[in-house]
Amino acid sequence: MSQVQPLVQEIVIPDRVKADNPRQSLAAEVAERSGTELNRCYQCRSCGNGCPFVQAMDYTPNQVIRLVQFGLRQEVLTCKTIWVCVGCHTCSSQCPMGIDLAAVMDTLRLMAVEAGVVIGKPNIIDFHEEVLRSLEKYGRAHKLGIMLGYKRQTGRWLKDLDLGLRMLAKRKLDLIPSRVRDANKEIADLFTCYWRESA
Amino acid sequence: MSDVKPQDFSYFPGCSLATTAAESNRSLMQAARILGLNLIELEDWNCCGSSSAQTMCRNLSLGMAARNLSLAPAGRPLVAMCPRCLHYLRSAQQCLQADPKTRAALEEKWGRPISTDLEIIHFMEVLVRYGLDRLKANARRSLKGLRFVPYYGCTLARPPRLAKETYFQGEMEHILTALGAEAVPDALMYRCCGSFLSATDPEIVTPLVQEIIGSAVAAKADCLVTACAMCQLNLEIRNTNRAKIPIFHFSEILALALGADDYEEWFVRHLVDPRPVIQKLSKAA
Numbered sequence: 402m403s404q405v406q407p408l409v410q411e412i413v414i415p416d417r418v419k420a421d422n423p424r425q426s427l428a429a430e431v432a433e434r435s436g437t438e439l440n441r442c443y444q445c446r447s448c449g450n451g452c453p454f455v456q457a458m459d460y461t462p463n464q465v466i467r468l469v470q471f472g473l474r475q476e477v478l479t480c481k482t483i484w485v486c487v488g489c490h491t492c493s494s495q496c497p498m499g500i501d502l503a504a505v506m507d508t509l510r511l512m513a514v515e516a517g518v519v520i521g522k523p524n525i526i527d528f529h530e531e532v533l534r535s536l537e538k539y540g541r542a543h544k545l546g547i548m549l550g551y552k553r554q555t556g557r558w559l560k561d562l563d564l565g566l567r568m569l570a571k572r573k574l575d576l577i578p579s580r581v582r583d584a585n586k587e588i589a590d591l592f593t594c595y596w597r598e599s600a
Numbered sequence: 601m602s603d604v605k606p607q608d609f610s611y612f613p614g615c616s617l618a619t620t621a622a623e624s625n626r627s628l629m630q631a632a633r634i635l636g637l638n639l640i641e642l643e644d645w646n647c648c649g650s651s652s653a654q655t656m657c658r659n660l661s662l663g664m665a666a667r668n669l670s671l672a673p674a675g676r677p678l679v680a681m682c683p684r685c686l687h688y689l690r691s692a693q694q695c696l697q698a699d700p701k702t703r704a705a706l707e708e709k710w711g712r713p714i715s716t717d718l719e720i721i722h723f724m725e726v727l728v729r730y731g732l733d734r735l736k737a738n739a740r741r742s743l744k745g746l747r748f749v750p751y752y753g754c755t756l757a758r759p760p761r762l763a764k765e766t767y768f769q770g771e772m773e774h775i776l777t778a779l780g781a782e783a784v785p786d787a788l789m790y791r792c793c794g795s796f797l798s799a800t801d802p803e804i805v806t807p808l809v810q811e812i813i814g815s816a817v818a819a820k821a822d823c824l825v826t827a828c829a830m831c832q833l834n835l836e837i838r839n840t841n842r843a844k845i846p847i848f849h850f851s852e853i854l855a856l857a858l859g860a861d862d863y864e865e866w867f868v869r870h871l872v873d874p875r876p877v878i879q880k881l882s883k884a885a
């Protein structure tokens with residue numbers, strides 16, 4: 402049976418104007434995953450003014466909230482700020498609206514990893530992956546291994562060599578990793594979720 | 601006094617105290633021994649997950665912290681010294697309380713129960729329960745004349761998700777002033793030490809650490825005392841100020857006051873030599 406061609410081509414209605422659009426807004430998604438109501442933000446900028454690392458960021462924390470509210474997914478998932486954030490909660494404890502910005506940053510980092518976007522601050526994700534390699538292998542963080550692996554990866558080994566040697570001399574970077582007995586089984590098992598697919 | 605039985609606690613050292621900050625661990629053990637507190641290291645513990653697991657995968661970070669909870673025998677509190685470890689262990693417990701399905705799945709995987717009402721406390725809480733008077737009675741060296749900045753860093757000061765838990769603002773001052781030291785609060789006590797940025801981007805962290813140390817020097821403090829081994833390390837290695845003052849881990853000062861005598865062995869592991877400050881103390885005594 403041959404298909405009957407419609408006389409008039411069906412008009413394609415873009416997703417976003419459908420009333421039953423299944424895709425959540427970015428703000429709703431971030432609010433849900435982070436468990437914090439970021440729409441209460443009124444841009445007082447306490448968070449941006451208090452963050453110790455704001456100078457190394459491309460957007461201040463309050464600007465990150467705005468990007469999320471405006472649905473600028475690409476901009477926010479590829480920005481540096483979410484990687485520079487160390488989760489010190491200075492902003493979260495200062496926000497007059499009780500917004501847990503650190504939880505928002507956590508959520509955005511995870512979303513960036515899941516979406517596979519270009520990472521705004523690649524040396525930081527390299528470092529985290531180096532830590533995870535150590536954790537997978539030993540179940541504990543082996544600092545010397547992490548530092549060596551990390552410096553090798555980003556070619557910045559020389560930059561801190563002097564300090565590394567001083568720390569070694571003080572035996573701060575122990576040579577023999579301390580490890581978990583059952584690391585092979587129980588720990589490696591935990592890594593199946595993220596690691597295998599993306600690395 | 602002999603009717604006070606030594607109290608048992610499960611103890612989670614965490615990676616820093618087990619390795620780079622072994623001196624903090626040794627002094628903590630000494631202090632606990634002198635006080636008759638029995639810290640039983642959690643058998644076969646693993647890293648709490650740290651910010652790296654937290655960043656890369658929620659299941660991984662939950663799983664790593666939860667495995668430690670599964671290793672803790674019910675019936676005695678689990679004690680951590682590292683504020684970050686404490687934070688991740690408590691967060692995992694909260695998650696498992698709210699998510700019985702994941703809890704059941706992990707219990708089945710490991711063949712061990714995970715008690716979700718296990719008490720997870722910081723070592724300072726142990727001291728508070730022990731009682732400042734009893735603590736004072738055990739002191740063997742006076743800290744008189746030691747001007748210290750109680751440096752809490754960021755994590756002992758109330759992450760909002762765990763707002764219902766006990767936090768420790770002021771505890772360091774209570775304990776150490778009870779032992780004779782003098783708290784110098786007009787410095788940057790809660791400013792973050794830079795965490796992992798100290799490894800990845802030292803140029804961001806150096807000026808901030810300088811501000812922290814600078815504020816302590818300006819307040820005429822002899823030293824900073826911190827409850828976190830990573831803070832201690834970052835404040836030491838990223839300080840390029842000409843003025844250098846020693847950074848102690850809380851447990852070192854505590855053990856010193858309680859009369860531990862192997863402190864020379866911990867102090868050689870510091871990058872800023874703390875011995876002059878200690879000598880000043882013993883002269884004053």
Ligand code: SF4
Binds near residue numbers: 442444449498499502
């Ligand atoms: S502190 Fe809170 S309300 Fe103020 S700008 Fe930041 S997120 Fe918005």
Ligand code: SF4
Binds near residue numbers: 453455485486493
């Ligand atoms: S939690 Fe992140 S954004 Fe907030 S103050 Fe700390 S580093 Fe800045």
